Amino acid sequence: MQLEAILNKLGISSLNEMQQQVVESYQKDKDFILLSPTGSGKTLAFSLLIIQQLKEIVREVQVLIIVPTRELALQIEQVLRKIAIGHKVTCVYGGHSTRVEKNAFKDAPAIIIGTPGRVKQHIEEGNFDPSNIHTLVLDEFDKSLELGFHHQMDFIIRHAPKIKSRILTSATTMDTIPSFTQIQEPIIIDFLNDAQNIPRITIKKVVAPVQKKLEALLKLICKIGTKKIIIFCNHREAVDHISELLDNRHIIHDIFHGGLEQQDRELALLKFRNHSNNVLITTDLAARGLDIPEVDAIIHYQLPHQEDGFIHRNGRTARMQAKGDVYVILKPDETYPYITDEIAEEEFPEYYELPESSPFATLYINAGRKDKVNKIDIVGFLLNLEGIEKDDIGIIEVKDKSAYVAVRRKLASIIINKANGQKVKGRKVKVGRT
Structure with a gap:
């Protein structure tokens, strides 16, 4: 499929600068590393490389994409189903029926997208043959390392001896690349410090004592109104607690965390994407690798301990050169090294109305x-x-x-x-x- 046809199918007018440079720099059978922020369009960038590598229809697995989360796997599947015309794409991940996945392997897919543990399980059980895989993608590799998937990825790569091209993406700088990846002399494209990719974010703080924190959050939601908001918490219990508050006020919203069934998680994201709700309350599970466009504001009800977590959460807004607002809710004596005293404090009117329901x-x-x-x-x-x-x-x-x-x-x-x-x-x- 020609590039113009691909972009039309995806509803995109043109590639961004990073994607264009990736396409122009890529060399077949050479290892490739792409460093670019969350929300910059890495999925489309490496997908364009993959379809260059696919052979004519053959009944064998050619490409394996390893990702840290189920949601990211499903997002990539959506893109590849649209552009890898004529090639079977199969997605495997924890929480999904292994029987359904095993049946999908009876007619070998050209492309498998999966989380490390589930891909390893299928290889161990002999459900698909990895021996002819020629292209490996390690997407959001830094996140996979952070989640402790070293051993699973090592196992998978050792069982795919014919890999000729390795593509690694990361949203953070990596001092060293683990040897198990077998990456050698890679082409490196680094857009992490590119001015065009730096989100245009305005950060404000809301200061409230612990007993007034939920009230402050409600006021903030009402002031933001009908814009799309993601509220981040550190714990599932906080997510559920805020959800109960919004239920009592009849504010339409959804929740997203690891304690939910996979179907419920997928539905929450789907409804947020299609404007059926404007408020998503979540843990850090939604901080990276998810297709959540057009988020107007991020609220940190609880702040992460590390600055990296703060940055990745904020990457959900101001995507693709748009603008976004970030709010941090702090107790009077609460400090974080990455939150400066110069951040302006949000002011609230005495009276506020509950936001209108989503259309x-x-x-x-x-x-x-x-x-x-x-x-x-x-x-x-x-x-x-x-x-x-x-x-x-x-x-x-x-x-x-x-x-x-x-x-x-x-x-x-x-x-x-x-x-x-x-x-x-x-x-x-x-x-x-x-």
Whole structure:
């Protein structure tokens, strides 16, 4: 596929400077290291390199992409499914059905994307043959090291003896590259200190005693209003506590942390992307490697102990040269070495209104790719319902056996009543709220 066609498919007008330099600098069968901040477009950059490496359709695994988190694996899968036309892409990760994944390997995919532990498990069980892999991608490699995946990655690489090209990406500077990667004389592209990639962030502080901290957070959410907000906490208990507060105030939101089922985590991100909610409360699980565009503000309800964590959280906003606001909530005597005294304090009016609900709600349809259903089918299905216009339909995401569609919140119940039991591609479907 030509570059112009790829960009059109992704809804992008042109590559950014980093992506352009990656494409121009890459040499087949040479190791490659890309250092670039979170949110700068690394996924598309290395995906363009991968599709150059793919051979004509062959029944063997050619490319392996190792990532630290499930969410990042799913994000990359979405991109590659759009641009690696004609090549099977399979995603494997902890929390997903091993039986489903094993069945997917019966017809060998050209590209496997997976978390280290799950990829290692499949190799140990002989579920796929890694012996013909020629291209290895270690995406967000610094995060994989931070999470302690050294041994799993070492095992995987030792079982793929024919790798000719290794692509490593990182959002932080790496003093040394571990020997188990087998990277030698790499081409290095470093955009970590590039002025265009430095987020344009305004940082403010909110000072409140511990017993007034939740009240201060609520005031801040109300002042920010209908903009998209991510609230970061250090612990799941804090996430749940804030969620309870917002539930009591009928403020639509979602939560995201490692204690949730994978399906619930994916749905929370999906609804945040498609504007069904404007507030996401999370742990550091959402600090890196997730496709969460257009975040207007970051609130640190609890601050990380290390500055790196602070930087990565902030990287969720002001992406791709946009602007973003960051707020830190501090107790009067609380200090952090990376928070300076010069940071301005946020001021609040005496009276504030609760933010309006998000304009969209997400509906679930029990049909997906495996039923030969695509976005165009779903749009046509909804437009055939009386009183539904194109502007009433928002972002649609189609999964293997289901689809999720954002619709005007005020029309959600009407659409459910009219659509339930109707046919998509000749098949009766169930439609409901998420």
